[in-house]
Amino acid sequence: MAVETLSPDAARQAWTDWKWQQRNAVRTSRQLKSHFPNCEQRMLDIIDRHNRTKRFQATPYFLSLVETDPHTGNPLADDPLWKQVVPIDTDETGDGEDPYTYDGKTENWELPSEMVTPIAQHKYDNRVIVRYANVCHAYCQFCYEALRTLDRDSTKVSFDRGHWQATLDFLRANPQVEEMILSGGEPLMHSNDQIDQVLTEARAARPDLIVRLHTRSLTFNPYRIDSGLVSVLARHDVTAVGLHITHPRELSPDFDDAIRRLHGAVPILFANVPLLGGVNDDTATMRELCMGLYRRGVHAGYLYHFMPHSPEASAFRVPVSRGVEIVRALKRHISNPAVPEYVLPHATGKYTVPLIDSPDAYPRHAVDANGVRVLRAVNWQQEPIEYPDPEIV
Secondary structure (H helix, E strand, O other): OOOOOOOHHHHHHHOHHHHHHOOEEEOOHHHHHHHHHOHHHHHHHHHHHHOOOOOEEOOOHHHHOOOOOOOOOOOOOOOOHHHHHOOHHHHOOHHOOOOOOOOOOOOOOOOOHHEEEEOOOOOOOOEEEEEOOOOOOOOOOOOOOOOOOOOOOOOOOOHHHHHHHHHHHHHHHOOEEEEEEOOOOHHOOOHHHHHHHHHHHHHHHHOOOEEEEEEOHHHHHHOOOOOOHHHHHOOOOOOEEEOOOOOOOOOOHHHHHHHHHOOOOOOOOEEEEEEEOOOOOOOOHHHHHHHHHHOOOOEEEEOOOOOOOOOHHHOOOOHHHHHHHHHHHHHHOHHHHOOOOOEEEOOOOOEEOOOOOOOOOOOEEEEEEOOEEEEEEEEEOEEEEEEEEOOOO
């Protein structure tokens, strides 16, 4: 039932039900046309082509944040929120000529040697990422885990009881692993009862385990942070929640309500912010976002450079120097807990970009075997890495 046909009280009750938001998410060109009646046919055709191989989805809540043309009611093409979820016309991007763009097969982050079980990744010494879901509230078209989330024909293994039991066995046998990170996809696509069961079993296996959870629900569906979930997180002593967020317009009153509920259950809230061209790649926007998070008691966390082998590189990639410029402009000019650590995420870890401007500082530019300008540095294991940083006109 459409929320518009309900009484005001019933409409508000439906709108703030996270499951209603998911049931009524826009996934097809027809549904988009229903939401934006004047949507151009070209956009509908792009979505139809995209949906043959990848997912498009946005909740009514998120679409309500998108800025629209006052005459047509259509989303503005350059709106920083709309740009994150709408597919672009890949026939016009020229991405196929870039050896570091998305090819539907190259792993960005999960190396086979790191997968200690089909759903558990052990990249860093003292923590394990558990891939608790392969689906999301809505789909970021730049997702670095696109092989898991965006691809309709994903070969990524889904969470099941057998894989989970194997993960618990690994945690029991490896006391040097101090932290478990529930990630995905979107871990909060599971019900409160399911999350409660998983955390109960993790606590039984390792009472000393630090538990962290990563989510983008506060941007796409903040009503997911309901009283039942808050009780589960508090009961199992979840230490930290990482919030994926990109733009200050995502800091809505409903976002604020969700933050207040989380603060009552979880000691540490921090942000993971992707650096995206045309979305947040300027100092003013990043300042507003970081200080907005700080006002709400959220630590700035990481500013992630756009990962190689991610979709829609032509739309979102910016030079590494842009990130340095932004963070340098924030450092000491705003409160230090509001300044994110600028990192280049790559297959073997994260590289923190130095803010000093010196010819002797890492990273250094070179040209790789594909003729692409790259940054050369060393990772956390003191191994050499090359990170694509093509010159952008």
